[in-house]
Amino acid sequence: MNPRDLSAHTAYRAGRGIEEVARELGLDPDAMVKLSSNENMFGPSPRAVEAIRESAERMHSYPKASHADLVERLAEMWDADPEQVWLGNGGDGALDCLARAMLDPGQRVLVPDPGFAYYPMSARYHHGEVEEYTLSKAEDFAQTADAVLKDYDGERIVYLTSPHNPTGKEFTTEAVREIAERTDDETLTLVDEAYGEFTDSPSARPLLDERDDVALLRTFSKAYGLAGVRLGYALVPEAWADAYARINTPFSASELACRAGLAALSDDDHVERSVETAAWAREYIYDELDAPTWESAGNFVLAEVGDAAAVADAAQAEGVIVRDCSSFGLPECVRITCGTEEDTEQAVAVLNDAIAEVGQ
Numbered sequence: 001m002n003p004r005d006l007s008a009h010t011a012y013r014a015g016r017g018i019e020e021v022a023r024e025l026g027l028d029p030d031a032m033v034k035l036s037s038n039e040n041m042f043g044p045s046p047r048a049v050e051a052i053r054e055s056a057e058r059m060h061s062y063p064k065a066s067h068a069d070l071v072e073r074l075a076e077m078w079d080a081d082p083e084q085v086w087l088g089n090g091g092d093g094a095l096d097c098l099a100r101a102m103l104d105p106g107q108r109v110l111v112p113d114p115g116f117a118y119y120p121m122s123a124r125y126h127h128g129e130v131e132e133y134t135l136s137k138a139e140d141f142a143q144t145a146d147a148v149l150k151d152y153d154g155e156r157i158v159y160l161t162s163p164h165n166p167t168g169k170e171f172t173t174e175a176v177r178e179i180a181e182r183t184d185d186e187t188l189t190l191v192d193e194a195y196g197e198f199t200d201s202p203s204a205r206p207l208l209d210e211r212d213d214v215a216l217l218r219t220f221s222k223a224y225g226l227a228g229v230r231l232g233y234a235l236v237p238e239a240w241a242d243a244y245a246r247i248n249t250p251f252s253a254s255e256l257a258c259r260a261g262l263a264a265l266s267d268d269d270h271v272e273r274s275v276e277t278a279a280w281a282r283e284y285i286y287d288e289l290d291a292p293t294w295e296s297a298g299n300f301v302l303a304e305v306g307d308a309a310a311v312a313d314a315a316q317a318e319g320v321i322v323r324d325c326s327s328f329g330l331p332e333c334v335r336i337t338c339g340t341e342e343d344t345e346q347a348v349a350v351l352n353d354a355i356a357e358v359g360q
């Protein structure tokens with residue numbers, strides 16, 4: 001037998017872990033600086049670590065209380081009804097929930113190019129088809145209503161990323177409102193705010209009270225430092241929030257994830273320190289990297305270095321891992337995650353050598 005025809009699907013290949021890269025290069029993994037996945041430079045909140053230790057004793061039971069507690073806590077935080085919080089196995093899992101709730105077979109979605117690879121993957125898993133809107137490098141990847149609407153043709157879901165990965169650009173709430181307004185009533189405008197903690201710009205949250213065709217995506221993977229536990233959520237309008245119960249997997253977030261999430265939400269200092277350090281690192285990279293950069297609202301900076309694959313390889317051989325953006329369709333760019341002061345300084349020094357040797 002065979003699975004269904006998956007030839008149009010892109011296979012997801014996770015980036016190699018730091019241990020694997022280190023082993024291959026004969027380097028000490030602890031000495032390597034990994035700035036390739038937009039992970040938190042300080043790791044998880046110590047409170048989340050403690051919560052996971054404590055909940056280890058409870059892992060034989062389903063996460064009934066913790067799931068409900070986390071949903072309630074998030075609802076409070078966003079001034080929403082608990083039903084409007086759709087927990088998922090990472091933000092990616094919440095994207096799946098939205099695709100499952102929205103897409104009939106053959107319906108089309110509109111995704112950004114360049115953009116986050118999981119939007120089209122998730123849509124295709126759910127029998128959807130994928131169209132793209134272009135964010136133009138010539139216009140510094142500006143995120144405007146017109147950039148999206150020029151390529152819009154009645155798609156069921158329009159994916160917006162703000163701040164955008166990998167460019168760091170944002171949509172204003174006004175632009176999101178205009179997109180929602182000028183698309184069909186049955187088109188969901190989904191604003192992915194995975195990096196929302198790192199920007200000074202406001203969330204598009206108010207639109208959920210104004211309209212029933214805008215949803216948000218948030219995650220614990222970035223500012224909260226919990227990428228490894230897989231925890232994220234969608235915030236959806238009240239009008240169709242009850243759909244979650246019909247499409248969700250039972251307990252899509254684990255006991256350990258929910259406990260860690262609750263603990264992380266109680267640690268404002270950890271998030272604040274991460275956000276402040278990212279702001280410092282962005283400025284440092286703009287100022288000190290010997291390559292043009294784009295101003296970013298996330299915990300990363302996109303830089304034009306010439307031959308990105310060669311630069312990323314050369315930097316890796318010196319123990320610094322950054323993201324070669326060829327897979328985003330930007331073979332001349334690397335994306336550098338904001339690290340601690342020490343890691344960021346080391347990364348920039350190594351990258352400057354690599355750019356001089358093999359870059360432009």
Ligand SMILES: *Cc1c(COP(=O)(O)O)cnc(C)c1O
Pocket residue numbers: 038089090091092093116161164165192194218219220221222227230231232
């Ligand atoms: C990291 C990221 C997410 C969510 O990732 P999860 O680890 O699944 O929560 C969503 N969108 C973008 C653009 C991201 O970069």
